[in-house]
Amino acid sequence: xxxxxxxxxxxxxxxxxxxxxxxxxxxxxxxxxxxxxxxxxxxxxxxxxxxxxxxxxxxxxxxxxxxxxxxxxxxxxxxxxxxxxxxxxxxxxxxxxxxxxxxxxxxxxxxxxxxxxxxxxxxxxxxxxxxxxxxxxxxxxxxxxxxxxxx
Numbered sequence: 001x002x003x004x005x006x007x008x009x010x011x012x013x014x015x016x017x018x019x020x021x022x023x024x025x026x027x028x029x030x031x032x033x034x035x036x037x038x039x040x041x042x043x044x045x046x047x048x049x050x051x052x053x054x055x056x057x058x059x060x061x062x063x064x065x066x067x068x069x070x071x072x073x074x075x076x077x078x079x080x081x082x083x084x085x086x087x088x089x090x091x092x093x094x095x096x097x098x099x100x101x102x103x104x105x106x107x108x109x110x111x112x113x114x115x116x117x118x119x120x121x122x123x124x125x126x127x128x129x130x131x132x133x134x135x136x137x138x139x140x141x142x143x144x145x146x147x148x149x150x151x
Contacts, residue, residue: 001063002101002104004099006059006061006099007127008056008057009057009092032061032062033063035061038128060132097115099115099118
């Protein structure tokens with residue numbers, strides 16, 4: 001079993017309901033156990049697209065699935081919940097990002113671990129630090145140090 005962390009976010013419609021529904025779908029997936037969920041935070045969007053604020057958090061999961069299969073399940077949940085991939089960094093009903101998978105460092109087409117912009121994103125690092133204060137992001141260092149660099 002591997003421990004992984006999934007970032008969750010929504011900035012369209014009833015954001016909290018979208019996140020709750022995504023968490024229920026994630027917990028219902030065979031081979032994935034949602035262990036703990038961070039508190040949700042309202043955050044400002046990043047990027048050039050005008051849009052409303054996000055609700056963001058993270059989920060600690062244990063899984064028997066390899067990283068690529070876990071990512072495929074996350075993308076499938078997004079699709080089932082109505083996510084439409086349009087403009088990059090645009091608004092979305094649901095966003096599920098595989099942030100960290102154990103100590104894996106992967107750089108393949110369609111899969112980069114840890115998440116390639118994790119170390120730049122307070123909205124992802126803060127929930128990680130809440131769930132796993134001693135977490136070391138593979139290839140980047142302790143989550144607490146990454147957060148301190150953003151100060």
